[in-house]
Amino acid sequence: MKPKPARRLGEVAARAGIRIPLIVWSIVVLYPLFWMVMGAFKSNAEIFASPWALPEVFNYQNFIQAWTDYNIGTSFFNSLIVTVFGALLTLLLAVPTSYALERVRFRGSTFLYNVYLAAMMIPMVLGWIPLFFLLMNFNLLNSLIGLILVYAVSQVPFSVFILTGFMGTIPSELEESAAIDGLSPFGTLWRIVTPLTASGIITVTIMNAITFWNEYFMALIFLQSQEKYTLGLAMDYINSEVQYTNAWGTLFAGLTISIIPVIIAYAVFQRHINKGMTEGAVKG
Template sequence: MSDKTRALIAIDPKRARRNALPTRKTTVTRGDKVVATISHIVLAIWSIIVILPLLWTLFSSFKSTSEIFASPFTLPSSWDFTNYVNAWTKYNFGQMFLNTVIVVGVALFLVMLLGAMCAYVLARFSVPGSRVIYYLMLAGLTFPVFLAIVPLFFVLQGIGLLGTLPGLIITYVAFALPFTVFFLYSFFKSLPYEIQEAAYVDGASEWRTFFQVMLPMAKPGLAAVGILNFLGLWNQFLLPVALNPNTSQYVLSQGMAAFASAAGYEVDQGALFAAVIITIVPVLVVYIFFQRQLQGSVSQGTSR
């Protein structure tokens, strides 16, 4: 036995036993190669199916309507941003983009705050009826949203918020809250109670313990559910179409539908494709920059 092994046994016997075990060589069989090849082919086909329509939409956003119908699958003759300027100003997509940012931003902040507080209380405290409240939240995930459209319409009309951005924000918060609570519940449930008790011993109040101790520890879960909520709220179509009839308060999804169906074949196709790019770029940017955070957060939450 070498001196290095003796020293390792004296310092860390468990590590020494792990190092003493013979290393097992992994062999790649022919079946593994076949499965890997088929998987790569399927993923490549799927990537082509997803990427090609995006590229076609991007190229079409630089073409005129006549050029789109004459040569839909060729590159544009000129790469100017006239269609984007027309979509942003002439067809009012700039205002709709601002409305969408306001609605989604405020709703996302409120749903993350309220959802985190609700999940924390349900997971960490023995509140009377907490299990009933949690199961009611889960029931909200199974309730089809289109069944609530008519009651929501009359409720918002009764309180004077129909066709307004605050009314749409409240609806978005109610729509996303059950999923947020369900997702964050397991994260707060798995946090060690010793840290919470140590904060109490140091004199921290319930509010300070939540915001300065427990909430930062649940950052992976907050990041994951925040990204998923952003994607869902930004792409929401049914709720704004049914509950936001005021054209000056349109968001991007209903503005796209109204613009596409306004004049049939007489619509400005180049501006329409430019509006599509304006609508999907924020979603692509968020996904590209935060996909690693999303994957790591979800895997960390499921492994607990």
């Protein structure tokens, strides 16, 4: 039986009502990024003469200048170091904590879990001054190691909140079987529970890594020398220099370099992130 024309017209209108706003919003979001990338390949004369046009010749000099003259290369690797090691340290702290809170019942576990939840609601800005003096006392100020520690600790509550949801979906019979086979609690965690929560771990890792890569204010407070700058600080430095040097193409090139890893990471792991957020939404 064919659908009635009025019903089919209503379905088309409903789909258009959903898709058209999404298309418009996508254009609004993507066009500034496209404009920035195109500006990275233009000379200053082209940017001022025709800011909205495509570059006449794709010039890579802006990328070279940003990478060398403005130390984007050093800042890129600094950001890479704090992002990778910060994300790994967060996992090392959050995975055992989540397992203990969710699967190992002990007195005060519920209270401790609520403490982690409450920590997510405390603005990080309230801890910046105490952390500054704490890092200074331990000689970790102006140090990538100190920044890694701050990043990791700041994301542990969020990571615990996400991972406990995943671990709650694992049947307890698997752990009982592992205990019968002679596995210790740590063996059960790393050999049974961790592989089964791979989607959650990937989700938490990518979200934390993106947070660390884009973070600006804590790096501004805890890093003081230019050779320790992360990409956020390097971009701010270039932006402050642009008003005197008119190196807009270099600024756009630096911004393009800084967003490429985030786009690649999200494109590669998008399916895992979506799967992880839906699987961890229901606690078994």
